[in-house]
Amino acid sequence: MAGSGPCQRPPSRPARADTVRWAIAGMVEVAPEGCCNSIRAFRIAISTPSHVDTLPVLTLEPDQLGDGWLFLRVVSTHADISLARYQVRTRVLDSIAVPDDYQPEATSPAFYGPRRLLAYGVDTAEESRVVVRRWPGWRLVASGPPVQHCNEVPLGVEWAAAGRYVRFTFCKGDSPASDSLKIPPQ
Numbered sequence: 001m002a003g004s005g006p007c008q009r010p011p012s013r014p015a016r017a018d019t020v021r022w023a024i025a026g027m028v029e030v031a032p033e034g035c036c037n038s039i040r041a042f043r044i045a046i047s048t049p050s051h052v053d054t055l056p057v058l059t060l061e062p063d064q065l066g067d068g069w070l071f072l073r074v075v076s077t078h079a080d081i082s083l084a085r086y087q088v089r090t091r092v093l094d095s096i097a098v099p100d101d102y103q104p105e106a107t108s109p110a111f112y113g114p115r116r117l118l119a120y121g122v123d124t125a126e127e128s129r130v131v132v133r134r135w136p137g138w139r140l141v142a143s144g145p146p147v148q149h150c151n152e153v154p155l156g157v158e159w160a161a162a163g164r165y166v167r168f169t170f171c172k173g174d175s176p177a178s179d180s181l182k183i184p185p186q
Helices: none
Strands: 021-030 039-047 052-059 063-066 069-075 081-087 092-096 110-112 117-123 127-134 139-143 157-160 165-168 180-182
Touching: 021 052, 039 069, 052 081, 052 092, 110 157, 117 157, 127 165
Parallel strands: none
Antiparallel strands: 021 039, 039 052, 052 069, 063 069, 069 081, 081 092, 110 117, 117 127, 127 139, 157 165, 165 180
């Protein structure tokens, strides 16, 4: 077996044909009136060989859905987060109905495109729990136990380990046993 020699970059993978090309065209800090917690929202530009569109909404970073679609977490001027999708070929921006337990004014959702999973917090005055649903249809995939708030900031979530875990994004000193939820396979 020949020596491996100096480190080399692995060959790059070609982009999928259905990948939407987008870029951040601007950034805005959005905060509810009278509140100190702000959200960084973006103006997104979509490019194709024939045109460039700047979406008319502020959004968190978009996620790929395939077939020329982007999944968007749209941020209002009051920092509410609703859901939408954008189709590049038709240039259509559609609103997506949210699950019944989704609270647009009190959650920071995370979408995992490869499995089409939306994770978000459901909050009460003292505690939160993570809910994970599959889009479209919003079938329940997982729901975590209640977690006590460590401050007045609502539960935020982020994906970890290639969509196998949802991690709570507050109370950074917590251990993985108390700050993450394992997601069952398909």
